[in-house]
Amino acid sequence: MIQDLLNYEFLRLALLGTLFVSFLSALVSPIVVYRKMEFVGDGVAHATFAGLAIASILSYGRITFALLSSIVFALVIWYLSKTGKFSENSAIGVMLPVFMAIGVLLLSKSKNYTNDLSSYLFGNVLLINEKDIYFVLLTLIFAVVVYFVFWRDIIYYIADEKSAKFYGIKVELISLLVILLVALSVVAVVKVSGIILMGTYIVMPGVFAKIFSKSFKGILTKSFTFSVFSSIIGFSFAYYFDFPPGPTIVVTAFLILLSSTIFFRNFN
Numbered sequence: 001m002i003q004d005l006l007n008y009e010f011l012r013l014a015l016l017g018t019l020f021v022s023f024l025s026a027l028v029s030p031i032v033v034y035r036k037m038e039f040v041g042d043g044v045a046h047a048t049f050a051g052l053a054i055a056s057i058l059s060y061g062r063i064t065f066a067l068l069s070s071i072v073f074a075l076v077i078w079y080l081s082k083t084g085k086f087s088e089n090s091a092i093g094v095m096l097p098v099f100m101a102i103g104v105l106l107l108s109k110s111k112n113y114t115n116d117l118s119s120y121l122f123g124n125v126l127l128i129n130e131k132d133i134y135f136v137l138l139t140l141i142f143a144v145v146v147y148f149v150f151w152r153d154i155i156y157y158i159a160d161e162k163s164a165k166f167y168g169i170k171v172e173l174i175s176l177l178v179i180l181l182v183a184l185s186v187v188a189v190v191k192v193s194g195i196i197l198m199g200t201y202i203v204m205p206g207v208f209a210k211i212f213s214k215s216f217k218g219i220l221t222k223s224f225t226f227s228v229f230s231s232i233i234g235f236s237f238a239y240y241f242d243f244p245p246g247p248t249i250v251v252t253a254f255l256i257l258l259s260s261t262i263f264f265r266n267f268n
Contacts, residue, residue, distance in 0.1 A: 053104070
């Protein structure tokens with residue numbers, strides 16, 4: 001594998017993209033899990049399908065249109081939930097099939113309907129290019145900046161939104177930043193995991209960290225450990241056994257989570 005990494009640029013880009021995505025998901029996943037936003041991440045992932053379908057028809061702008069559709073979806077959900085007329089889950093339940101249906105209708109007019117559909121739904125890390133790497137890296141930098149600037153606010157927001165508002169935390173701003181961060185992260189991860197398998201990156205690291213940590217700093221550390229380790233092991237398995245990388249990373253992450261949980265339960 002080392003020799004092939006030296007010889008083939010596409011393999012180096014695939015591994016680099018997988019690592020950057022694992023770093024990004026390690027930051028985002030704990031917020032998603034503690035705020036019980038798993039359905040939000042899934043909804044945003046499906047919303048990108050409409051943007052990807054437009055990009056497929058036009059044959060350019062995959063990241064741009066995926067980003068636009070995910071941000072529009074996230075902002076609509078955020079607005080509807082803040083009006084009080086829709087719960088967050090209800091808003092997602094209403095909008096998710098709409099965006100997915102729009103994507104299917106548009107993609108049905110694409111010349112490469114079957115190939116595009118498979119790639120978008122299940123991902124293909126081996127097709128990552130330099131533009132994808134730059135986008136993931138910029139999203140990762142944005143996530144780090146948000147954490148650095150709003151560290152205290154995020155902890156209050158995650159722990160108790162009402163108390164955070166009482167202590168002067170700008171909850172509306174934090175919630176908007178969080179949902180935008182989730183939207184950006186979903187677009188960054190789509191190339192690796194695909195829409196259907198998105199939950200692995202958005203949910204599993206946070207779940208693992210929540211089980212084995214007692215402080216938020218500990219949660220981030222364990223989230224990083226789980227995300228990076230499962231990504232590298234899954235990528236290696238995919239390489240040596242000629243499996244699709246995205247699904248292989250998903251199964252690897254689940255097995256690590258399951259075995260760790262069983263071990264923890266038996267020895268505590």
